Structures are given as structure tokens and as C-alpha cells.
Amino acid sequence: MKQLPAVHAVLGDDRVARLIAAYGRTETVAAVREALDAFRRQRQGADLSATVEAAAEVLENRHRSKVRRVFNLTGTVLHTNLGRAPLPEEAVVAATAAMTGAIALEFDVERGSRGDRDDLVEEWLCRLTGAEAATVVNNNAAAVLLMLNTLAVGREVVVSRGELVEIGGAFRIPEVMTRAQCRLHEVGTTNRTHLRDFEAAIGPEVAALMKVHTSNYTIVGFTAQPAEADLAALAHRHGLPFLIDLGAGSLVDMERWGLPHEPTPREAVAAGADLVSFSGDKLLGGPQAGIIVGRKDLVAQVKCNPLKRALRMDKVRLAALEAVLRLYADPDRLAERLPTLRLLTRPADEIAAQGQRLLGAVQAALGTRAAVSLEECRSQIGSGALPVDLLPSWAIVLRLPEGGTGRGRRLEDLAAALRSLPEPVIGRIANDALWLDLRCLDDEAGFLAQLGRLA
């Protein structure tokens, strides 16, 4: 066995005193022991300095925050794996206030009595959607689960075969139905479902008719789905509620900014839907939330479901959501103030100009490792919103020099090098190149500042 210093000798070292000041005694002692154990396992000797350095490395790695800012240059604006919507300043201020002190969360300040946390956002949600009532939960998956479990437990819910969606792996309509303890009654076919299919399905076991927005795919060709207003009328003739899971749920018509139309909760309510659910952190551009709007009596039932408590939203996100909803009161300035909308509406020529500014620096940083060019590309909105509509954008494209073996692996290595920067740069590999879509590049200075490390 090679020579190693004793623990007490290491702890007496001046450099270790600095580690204790930074991380505390317990953590530092544990790290010194870990470092010594590692040397022992590798049958390696180490002097005092090497041991202190190894302990410092253990501590640094363990205490580096796992919440890391990254540059989202994937070309997907609302990227679920990168946290979806960035929040506006107004939401950050509101969330900070809620985090750092007591707030009137479930408290009626005027009367001095108990209140309801939904009151923070209900009035705004009703104004913005035309609904009678609203409630909010953890996310849209929770909202769908809660709607179904409240209105259809032990009974059937009729859904078109063309709308049995899966979102991001874990959210699948048939499985949510099971977990909500109701039975899925599929009607129609994958491509065509008619009003008469729904009508034929209605019987004593049926508790609701439901429409699910096919947010991350489209069925094209010989297709048919009944209109929402017709489904609502059919449901109401039989005394049944008509539910819509809208998915992204933009609160304003995106066509106003030249973006493709995405169905809004206001349209769904106007078409006669009794409850409509949608996400807070997709096109709405707010914090993660599941919003349910609709008929007052049905929202009241939802609020009484014990699951509502299990799925409720916390004060920090509620405060952020309220601040975001208030921005919608002024649609004229929304595209400047709401980051999601600002990124979605960034003009292609502005993105190209940014690319021109960055091109030389990126090429200089990469040297001969890759050829760098500025090329047109298409960004995606993401999060299952508007899957086939792409936004014209520009990307810095990195291509490997011609020839050589293992090109695929070397391209992966290049992507990994960009990800290993202090603020990782996340691009997308396509067509034998690494694409850095600049649409979401806000912090240009920060991006440039760390490029030197690639050399």
C-alpha cells in the first residue's frame, strides 16, 4: 500500500481551512475521506497537496447547482426538456415577492377571512376567455385528470379515435382515462369521425363527450371531425357536458402576429364547451400550470374534488401566472413584453443580422475543426403546438472538414464540446451538420464571451 496522509493532517492544512469556510466542516471531512478512499481503491499514493486538491474537486462537483442555464439553440422555442416558456420580468418580480414573504394566498384581506387561492387568477381568466369560472392546477395533464375524475368517475367518456393523443411519452389519453377511473369509449376511425358516431355512442353509461386537440400531429388527406359547436349541441341535447383538452391554449389569436392560427379557449367556450383545459407554459408564455375554464357549476364541482388539493398550484407560480395574465390586457404591447411571443415573432432578417455579427467569432473559436456558415432554417414552436407550421429563421451551421472516418461520432463530439461550455450551448444535428438556430439567442454577449474556451 502506497503512502497517504492521515485525515487529521489534511484537516490541519491551510487550504482545507478555506474549504471548511466555504462548504462547512461536515462536508469537508467527508470529502477528504472520499478522496483518500479513492486513492486507496486505485492503489495510488498521494501527498498532502494532491489529497487537498482531490477533496476540493469532490466538493466543487457536489455543490455545483444542477439547475443550469443553457443556450436553447435547438430551434424549438417552447422546448419541454429545456423548461418551456421563459417568464417576463413582471412575473419574476411577482414570484419573488411571493417567495420571500407572506402573501394573501387563501385570505380575503377585506373581510379578514379565509379565501380561495384560485381568486388570484380567476377574474383574469374569465375576462380573457369569456368563461363563467376558472380554476388552476399543477399542469394540463393534472387538469385533464381532474376534469375526467370529477365528471365521469366510473362512467364512459366518448372520444374520437383520431384524437387519442400521446404527449411527450407519459401523457396518453387512454391511460389518463384509466387513472381518472373512467372508461374510454372510442368512436369513429383514425382519419374520419362523424357526429353520428358520437350520437350512436350515447347511452346510460356515458358521462361526457370529449375533444382532444391533436396538438403534436396532424392527420391529412381524407379526414373529418365534427365541429365543436355541433358536438356541444349534441352533448347538451342529451344533458351531457362537452369537454375540450386544448393543449397549448393561446389566449390570443396568433394570426395577429402573422403566426398560424391555434385554437383559443375563448373560441372553445364560445362554441359551447362546458369545460376547457390548457397549459400555462406553452403558448400562453407563463409558468407551468393547468388551467380549467368553463361553466360555473362544473368548475365548482372540480374545486370540490379532493384531488384538486393534491394537484393544486403553489403560491410562487400563481403569482407569476397572475402577472402574465395581466400582460394580456394590453395585446398591443404583448409581443414586446412576453418573451415567448417575442421569440416566436422575431423577424427572420433580425436573426440573420445577428448571425452575421457572430459568424466570424464562431469560426475563429473553432479554427479548423469545423467550417462555419450562416444558413436559413426553420424553427418550431414546440410543446406540441402547431406541429407542422415552421417559422423562417437562421442558423449558424457547423460542418466537419471533408473526408475522414467516424464523421457521425466527430459531429457528436463537436456537439458535446458546445454542451461542455460553462453555459452549455444546445444545438441540433441534422443533415450531417450541427445547427445552432439563433431565434432564441437573447444573451449575445454571454454567448460570445465563452466561445474562447472551445479553442
Ligand SMILES: *Cc1c(COP(=O)(O)O)cnc(C)c1O
Ligand atoms: C401538452 C398537452 C397536454 C399536457 O399538458 P402539460 O401542461 O404538459 O401537462 C395535454 N394535452 C394536450 C392536448 C397537450 O397538448
